[in-house]
Amino acid sequence: xxxxxxxxxxxxxxxxxxxxxxxxxxxxxxxxxxxxxxxxxxxxxxxxxxxxxxxxxxxxxxxxxxxxxxxxxxxxxxxxxxxxxxxxxxxxxxxxxxxxxxxxxxxxxxxxxxxxxxxxxxxxxxxxxxxxxxxxxxxxxxxxxxxxxxxxxxxxxxxxxxxxxxxxxxxxxxxxxxxxxxxxxxxxxxxxxxxxxxxxxxxxxxxxxxxxxxxxxxxxxxxxxxxxxxxxxxxxxxxxxxxxxxxxxxxxxxxxxxxxxxxxxxxxxxxxxxxxxxxxxxxxxxxxxxxxxxxxxxxxxxxxxxxxxxxxxxxxxxxxxxxxxxxxxxxxxxxxxxxxxxxxxxxxxxxxxxxxxxxxxxxxxxxxxxxxxxxxxxxxxxxxxxxxxxxxxxxxxxxxxxxxxxxxxxxxxxxxxxxxxxxxxxxxxxxxxxxxxxxxxxxxxxxxxxxxxxx
Numbered sequence: 001x002x003x004x005x006x007x008x009x010x011x012x013x014x015x016x017x018x019x020x021x022x023x024x025x026x027x028x029x030x031x032x033x034x035x036x037x038x039x040x041x042x043x044x045x046x047x048x049x050x051x052x053x054x055x056x057x058x059x060x061x062x063x064x065x066x067x068x069x070x071x072x073x074x075x076x077x078x079x080x081x082x083x084x085x086x087x088x089x090x091x092x093x094x095x096x097x098x099x100x101x102x103x104x105x106x107x108x109x110x111x112x113x114x115x116x117x118x119x120x121x122x123x124x125x126x127x128x129x130x131x132x133x134x135x136x137x138x139x140x141x142x143x144x145x146x147x148x149x150x151x152x153x154x155x156x157x158x159x160x161x162x163x164x165x166x167x168x169x170x171x172x173x174x175x176x177x178x179x180x181x182x183x184x185x186x187x188x189x190x191x192x193x194x195x196x197x198x199x200x201x202x203x204x205x206x207x208x209x210x211x212x213x214x215x216x217x218x219x220x221x222x223x224x225x226x227x228x229x230x231x232x233x234x235x236x237x238x239x240x241x242x243x244x245x246x247x248x249x250x251x252x253x254x255x256x257x258x259x260x261x262x263x264x265x266x267x268x269x270x271x272x273x274x275x276x277x278x279x280x281x282x283x284x285x286x287x288x289x290x291x292x293x294x295x296x297x298x299x300x301x302x303x304x305x306x307x308x309x310x311x312x313x314x315x316x317x318x319x320x321x322x323x324x325x326x327x328x329x330x331x332x333x334x335x336x337x338x339x340x341x342x343x344x345x346x347x348x349x350x351x352x353x354x355x356x357x358x359x360x361x362x363x364x365x366x367x368x369x370x371x372x373x374x375x376x377x378x379x380x381x382x383x384x385x386x387x388x389x390x391x392x393x394x395x396x397x398x399x400x401x402x403x404x405x406x407x408x409x410x411x412x413x414x415x416x417x418x419x420x421x422x423x424x425x426x427x428x429x430x431x432x433x434x435x436x437x438x439x440x441x442x443x444x445x446x447x448x449x450x451x452x453x454x455x
Contacts, residue, residue: 022232026239026246028162029226031169032318033247035310036222037070038172039118040125042255043278043304045215046262047271052208056194056263061204063259066216067252070223072413074248075403076384078241081227082401083390085236088325089228089318090379095329097386097393101446106379107326108442113368114376115319116355120365122308122315123147123356129305133298144360150313151353157342158232161317168310173254175303179282180257187265187285194260214420218373219255223248224380228318237400261285278304320348332449371435374424378435381417384410 024032046059053059080093088095088103091110095103126146127139154161203209226233226243233239262271262281270284271277279297286296324345327337340346359365387403387410403410425432 022234022236023158024162024229024233026234026242028166029229029233029239029243030247030250031166031310032229032314033223033225033243034251035165035169035172035314036225036318037220037247037251038176038254038307039122039219039222039311040304040308041215041219042258043300044275045212045219045277046259047274047277047280048215049208049212050263050268051272052206053203053212054268055197055200055203056192056260057196058200058203058209059263060194060256060260061200062209062212062216063255064252065213066220067248067255069217069413069416070220070248070252071245072405072409072416073380073384074223074244075241075405076387076410076413077224077227078244078401079387079399079403080383080390081230081240081244082237083397083399085230085233085240086325087229087231087321089224089230089322090383091322092230092325093227093383093386094379097390098382100329100450101443102382104326104330104446105439105442106382107322108445109372109375109379109439110319110322111326111351112355113359113372113438115315115322116352116359117365117368117372119147119312119315119319119352119356120359121369122312123360124365126305126308126312129301129308132301133305140360144357146309147312147316147353147356147360150309150316151349154313154317155340155344155346155349157344161313161344165310165313165317168306168313172307172310173250175307176254176258179285179300179303180261183261183265183281183285187261189264190267192263192268194263210423214423217377217416217420220248220251221376222314223251224383225314225318229321231321241401316349316352319352320345323348323351330449332452370428371431371438374421374428374432374435375439377417377420377424381414381421384413384417 049059049062053062080097084092084096086092088107089110091103091107093103094106123143123146124139125143127137127141127143130142131137131139150164153164223244226240226247230236230240233243262277266277266281266284270280274280276297278300282296282300282303284296286299291299323333323336324339325337327333327335327345327348336348336351337345338347359368388407390397421432
C-alpha cells in the first residue's frame with residue numbers, strides 16, 4: 001500500500017494522542033458541531049420549499065427527515081471516531097479503512113476548497129447582512145476582517161479558541177431561542193395545518209418534496225465536524241460520539257422550531273419563492289415591536305451576522321487539522337504539520353487563510369460551492385460505508401462505541417446519500433463532474449509525494 005503510514009495503521013492498536021494534549025471538552029466539541037451546522041441555509045431555504053409544498057406537516061417532516069439523515073451519519077462516524085481517535089476526519093478514516101490514496105483525495109478537497117469556500121461564502125454573507133443594518137460598511141472588508149480576527153484568535157492557543165467558540169455558539173443558540181419565543185409571544189397564527197392528513201402522503205412522495213430534501217440535507221452538513229480535531233478531544237472514545245449525537249440532535253430540534261415559527265407567523269404567499277425568509281418572518285413577528293430600536297428585518301440581519309461568526313470560527317478551527325494530519329503522514333507536506341509554541345498547526349492555518357482571501361478577492365467561492373456538495377456527500381458516503389468495511393477487515397480493532405441501530409441506521413444514511421448523489425448527477429451533471437475532476441486533480445500530487453517518501 002504505497003504511502004501508507006504504519007504508525008497510523010489500523011492493523012495495530014490505533015495511535016492515541018497523550019491525554020495531556022487533549023484539551024477539547026465534550027461541551028466545546030458539541031459547540032463545534034452546532035456552529036458548523038447552523039449557517040444561512042435554515043433562514044433562506046423555506047421560501048423555495050413552500051412554493052411546491054403547502055402542508056405544514058409535510059414541511060416539518062422534510063426537516064425531520066433531514067435530521068434523521070444527519071443523525072444516522074453521526075452514529076456511524078461516532079464508531080469510527082471512537083475506534084480511530086485521530087484528527088483529520090474523512091482523510092484519516094478513508095486512509096485507514098480503504099487505502100491512503102482514497103484518504104488523500106478526500107483530504108485534498110478539504111484542504112483546497114472544502115473548508116475555504118464555505119468560510120469565504122459565510123464571510124461575505126456576514127458582511128452583506130451587517131451592511132443591511134449599517135449601509136456604510138463594505139461587505140467584503142467586514143467579511144475579511146472577521147476571518148482575519150477569528151484566524152488570529154485560533155492561532156494563539158487552544159484554550160482561547162475553545163472559549164471563543166463556546167461563547168459565539170451559545171450566542172447563536174440563544175438568538176434562535178429568542179426568535180422562537182418571540183414568535184410564540186408576538187406572532188399571530190396563520191391558517192396552516194400542522195396535523196397529518198391523507199394528502200400529506202402524496203405531498204411527501206412528490207417531486208417538490210424530493211428536490212427540497214436535497215437542499216435540506218445540505219443545510220444539515222457539518223454534523224461530522226468534531227472528528228476533524230479528534231486528537232484534541234478529551235476521552236475521545238466517549239466524547240466524540242456524544243458530541244456528534246448531541247450537536248446533531250440539538251440542531252434538528254432548533255431547525256424544527258425555527259421553521260415552525262416561520263410557518264406559524266408568516267403567510268405562505270409572503271414567503272413563496274423568496275430567499276429572505278428570515279427577514280420576512282422577523283418583520284411579521286416584530287411588526288410594531290422594534291427591539292433596541294431595530295425593526296424586525298434589521299434585527300434578523302444582526303442575528304445572522306452574529307451567528308455566522310461561530311460558523312466561521314468552527315471551520316477556521318477544524319480545517320487546518322486535516323492539513324496537519326496530511327503533513328504528519330507525508331513528508332512532502334511536513335511543513336504543514338508544524339505547530340507553534342501553543343500547539344496550533346500554524347502553517348496549515350495560514351494556508352487556509354490565504355485560500356479564503358484569494359477566493360473572496362477573485363469572487364470564486366460561489367463557483368466552487370456549486371460542485372462542492374457532490375464531493376462532500378460522496379466522501380461521507382464512503383466513510384459511513386467504511387463502518388461495514390472496517391468491521392469486516394479489522395474485526396479485532398477496539399470499538400469503545402458501536403453504531404446504534406447497526407446495520408439499519410448506516411444503511412438509511414447510505415440509501416439517502418445515493419439518492420442525493422443520483423439527483424445531483426441528473427440535475428447538475430456539469431457541476432458534479434467538476435467536483436469529481438477536482439478530486440482527481442489530487443492524484444498526480446499524491447503519487448509525486450509518495451515517490452519522494454519512498455526515496
